[in-house]
Amino acid sequence: MGMASGASGGTLARMLVAAAGIGIIGVFGGGMSGCWTYHKGDPARLSREPVVVQPGDWPLRTTEVLENLAAKTPKEIRRFELAPGAKLKDVQDAKMREAIAKPDMTVVHQGVYGKCLLRVFGEMVRSTDKQRDQQIRAQEKKWTGFESNARTLTSRTISNPDAEAVRKFFLEFNQLLNEDLAEEKLPYRYSIDSTRYHITSGLAVRIPPEQVTKPRGVLIHLTALVGNPFEIKVMDHLERAGWISFDIDTQTSVFPGTPEKNRAKTEPLIKREAEIDSRLEQLFADKSNVPFTDSRISYVNLFKPEHRPEVTRLMEEREKISKQLEKLTRGTFEFCPGDDADAMAALLASELDNAIAGNAYAVEAIVEYIKRNRQDLDGLPIVVIGFSAGGLATPASVARVRDKVEAAVMVGAGANLLRLSQESTLTDGGVRLRCEDKKLPRSVREDLYVRYLKYTKLDPYHTSQAMMGMPVLMLHGSWDEWVPARGGELLWERLGKPDRVTLAGGHTLLFYLLPGQSERIAKWLEENVRRP
Structure with a gap:
């Protein structure tokens, strides 16, 4: 369903998704056109007033630490640097001279937008070796669906104890390596700027270049958990239809941290x-x-x-x-029958809200960035489009910038994230809830699902109400088990029954056949979003 735990857990989940998807498609996908059904939405929902999420319902993020970090961040980031007193001509190896002389990346723009520090990079060198650099770029596009050139970062990322422990370790490790280089009297050192200034922390983003021709509108694209050719084909089709896309690598990691x-x-x-x-x-x-x-x-x-x-x-x-x-x-939420159910429901709601909020803050940052810096996009309509994990984050993202967004498209989304995570057939759905390493009895889980909805503020169950009065298109599978179909049905009902397209199939088949719906999505956007 697109909810993974931690850095290594997230990578593992992506691999599982890719492997499972290929396997299922190989068996069931060939030659199938699928049975799609279009349902025209209830027009009454377009006249309903949106319910605004109150400021106090958003997880706390501070900007002072971001402003301080931006002020200290150098414009050029290098993997290697000259040792104290050394000159470039002292470096004998030609490749090392080139690596020292040319930065791995340049920070061409940075600023605090909303609750995020947004950094936009110039040419980014993934490796000093060109072949390895190409391989890393290809792998990034494979896993995220795009090649990033920016990052959004919040104060929560900086203060995360696990992330800080890893950062501290690499600082110390590089210092040890530099001590070895000094003993060998080599004229260069490993730079620690990337680690020190959180250059690669936060959400990966793609900021498109300035446009010569005015686009039809702006799409803020929240990706599925794993990059896939089907989603890419849909986005490519929409770009050919005149839309310009800002891409965000959706993250919905929920875990209690390393024990x-x-x-x-x-x-x-x-x-x-x-x-x-x-x-x-x-x-x-x-x-x-x-x-x-x-x-x-x-x-x-x-x-x-x-x-x-x-x-x-x-x-x-x-x-x-x-x-x-x-x-x-990989931490586990430990809960057994007889424990304080309200306390656990409140904890799970807080963790899930924080995960969803990170994507909403990134969307807000991009909207503000466009407003303040992109004259080429001035006055254009903005639409949020989310796939799978991105669909789960779409309602909160729209709620964060409700007055600046004109429509939304969600593929494979649902409501009640706790239920979705526990009933998903994709690993643990990203939320590992156990009693002595055993799954909880159904009756106990059902009770938690109800209690959870009392405490969460940003679950699609609630933030869907902020989408009233605006055009919404949903696409989902009626047999979906990754983002369980009952969650998609619940979201559709909570949204006031907007336009939707259903497929008689599961999550994998939904994506496999999705490119065939590209023109339908493009036409829906054309009919429901104003022209500038």
Whole structure:
């Protein structure tokens, strides 16, 4: 359903989605056009007044720490830098000279918009090696559906204890590496600016370039959990229809953090993981001349034949470490029959609201960025479009900028996130709720679902009311088990029964056949969104 736990958990969930999707499509997808049904919405909902989410219902975020961080952030970020007193001519290796002379990224724009620090980057170098750089770019597009050039960051990300522990570790690790380089009397050092200034923290975003021709309108695109060619085809079709897209890599991670008892166990694993990455980078610098064509080339085959056994061993070890770290860092909400149900429901509501709010704040930041900086988009209508995980975040995102958004499209969305997470057949749906490592009895879960709705403020069940009075299009599968279909039906009802398209199929088939609905979505936008 698009709700993953933590960094390693999020990566694992993306892999599971991709593997499951390919498998199911391979068996059931071939040659199927699907049975789609269009339902015209109840026109009465367009005359209903939206219910505004009150300021106190939004999770707290502070901007002072963001402003301080922006003031300290250098304009150029480098992976390597000269040692004190050294000059560029002292560096013998030509590639290292180039890496030091040319920044890995430049911060071409940054500012606090709403509750976010938005940073826009110029050319971003993922690796000093061109082949490796291309591979990383291809992988990013594979997992997110786009190549990012910006990040949104909130105070919660900076203050997250797990993120801070990892950041602190890498600062210390780079310092140790620099001590080794100093002992070897090498004229360069590892830079720690990227870690120090949270350059790669927060939500990945794509900001499109300025437009010469006035677009039809602006789409703020909240992605599915994993990049997929079907969603990309829909977005490409809408861009050909004249729309311009700002993309956000939706994150709905919900977990209680690394248990304290496991923190000491994670440190040596993180250290070893970093050592493996460092060694792989060293070996890659002495790579084979195998030409890079696309991401299907085996990573191992990019190394020289004599290095491949070691690379294979290191990658296997790294995979084992990743699995160990996932188990150690993946927190669980412990709740057993007889425990305080209201306290647990309130905790789960708070965590889910915080996760959803991060995406809403990113949407707000982009809307404000457009208003203050993009004259080429002045006066254009803004539409929020969300797929799967992005669909779950769409109602709160619209609620955050209700007076600036004119319509919304949701694919594979639903309401009552706690129920969706526990009934989803996709792993744990991102919220691991257990009693002594066992799933709770149905009656206990049902009671929590009801209590949860009393405490949550940003669940689509409630924020859907902010979408009254505006055109909404829903597309969902009537047999969906990843974002359970009953949640989609509930959201449709809470929205006042807007326009919708249903497919007699599940979540995977919904996406597989989605490109065939591209023209329908484009036509719906044309008919329901004003022309500038």
